[in-house]
Amino acid sequence: MEDIKMNKIESFEASTAKPPKRRGLTIKTKKLAFAWGMLAYPILQFLVFFVYVNIDSVLMSLTWVQTWRETAIFPTFHFFEKFFRDLFVDKLDQVVFALRNSLLVGLNDIVLVILSVTLAYFFYKKVPGRNTFRIIFFIPSIVSIVIYTMVYKYMFNPTIGPVSKALQWVFGWNESTTPLWFSQKNGIWMIMLYCLWVGTGYNILILGGAIANLPEEVMESARLDGAKMRHELFLLVIPMIWPTISVSILGAVTTMFTLFLQVELLTQGDAPTIAYLINSKIQGSPNSRSEAAAIGLTFTVVATPIILIVKKILDKVSDSFGF
């Protein structure tokens, strides 16, 4: 009898009918208790480390501690005013550079996507050695950024670096006349080169995966119709993997506002980005953190609509392809 009853119990997931009662709690109540019990900690963690932290970030940006009067002024736009004054009136080098560098990093990432799409296409076309390349290209995504930035710096070290030594030989420089690669002037270009260096391989693999999943019969019929490589790439491959390209481009736009570790590790802050400006102030005084929160909030407000607009444009492009 019990078995027959049990057989009638449908999966909780699929069923909307009231499940039969068991002794004590009903199955539905048990399932609910299990679901909420299991979710309680993850949700609490999310509420503290995402919701509370972001609300507190807004409050921090509006708080100015005046140590000499031992008071805190709230609400105040002091730190927002300071940031805009630094940027537009005083034109502080660090802030202006940070904004310019962030834009350059974003553009560089878009170049990275274009380069990767093109090279991923040749992977699909069975370039010789592709299996070995795959194994090698994955390495930067598993090795620490600290190690990669360090080896990159050593490669360009004027005394011991193979790249610098090669350039010295080509251009007739010596150790003292070799450019300071990671200075304020050259640092951002070296950061961009670094991002291209470590990012291209992994992007080729991601985009190559998307291209390999394209229906072979479509490509085959295009080939039979006499399509050349460029036709295949621009008229078939790019439109058909556009959703993957879109995600990569959105990632590039987001990087504009988040890249800072490379700045710290390669240039020790000499070529700052906006995210670096924020993160470099975290360990300072409460006012320094408030300033960082204000800059962060400003750029969250700037970044969100930019990302949404870019996404809308990318969706429109996708629609125009008609796939």
Place this chain on the structure above:
Amino acid sequence: MNTKHKTPTGKYVTILPKKERVNRSKSEKIIMWTVFALLSVYAFTLVYPFFYLVVNSMRDITSFKINPFGLPKGIKDAIKNIKANYGYMFVSKEIDMNVPMMFFNSIVLSIGQTIVGMALSCIAAYVLAKYKFKGNNFIYVATIVASMVPTVGAAPATYKLMLEAGFLQREGVTGYLYNYLGMMLMVGAFGGPFLYLHSFFKAIPWSYGESAQLDGAGEFRIFVQIMLPLASNGVMTFTIMRFLGSWNEYWGAYLYFGSVFTERETLAVGLNRISKLADNKGRFVELFAAMVVTVMPVFIFYAIFQKQLMRNTIGGGLKG
């Protein structure tokens, strides 16, 4: 199409089709070989720095400075230098370097963060994928929206929270444990692995759970003994990725763990600090030895799990 043929000895062997030949025009061949050359140079630049590190960590500083591209003078010389360089980098007061401690910190932090992170992601993904209740959809959408908003300025508030909660300043073993607890509390359930695992669990038919339920299994048992093993492929991949991510993590490990007390530095954090000191003191070869030690576990992991990692992170569509 693979075919089976009988050999004269009576055994059956599988004959694989001949490698597909690609007919290309002359110009296409030139393009392909040019791309091959470019990719080869690029691949060389990714691998050579590690060769440079390993080789030079087996040399003495004088011969390295004279010729950075050289090799050890012989096996005896290499062994002598390995002892000196790796020995120096293990515990050095000169540049305040304690690799065993850094190694310990990296391991305990990576294992802890991986276990907590994966447990939370699996639980949240499973419950939201398999249980229908009021608020399910809201939670799922909220986590996706949260991951899309570029919260550029949340770091100062997080740091303030950790500082004010007292996780960062305490000294000694108790302070270490407290700090460690803080690091674990910061690990959340939602993010990239959560979204992937959610779709993994969603794809598993509930009928497996249903049969177990009929056999009297409780909810937790269904999750642990039925559903988790069915999603093991994805879980395993993200566990490896999570471990490598934590092992390589710099900023979080620096800001919340290693920046206040040197003995809490992980390998990544410690290496970055000592690289400046080593530069100033000309201790390049010893630093290379430390870098080799840091990167070795990652390469061992990669060698073991390379296929699984690549298949599940960059898509199964990579055909040969």
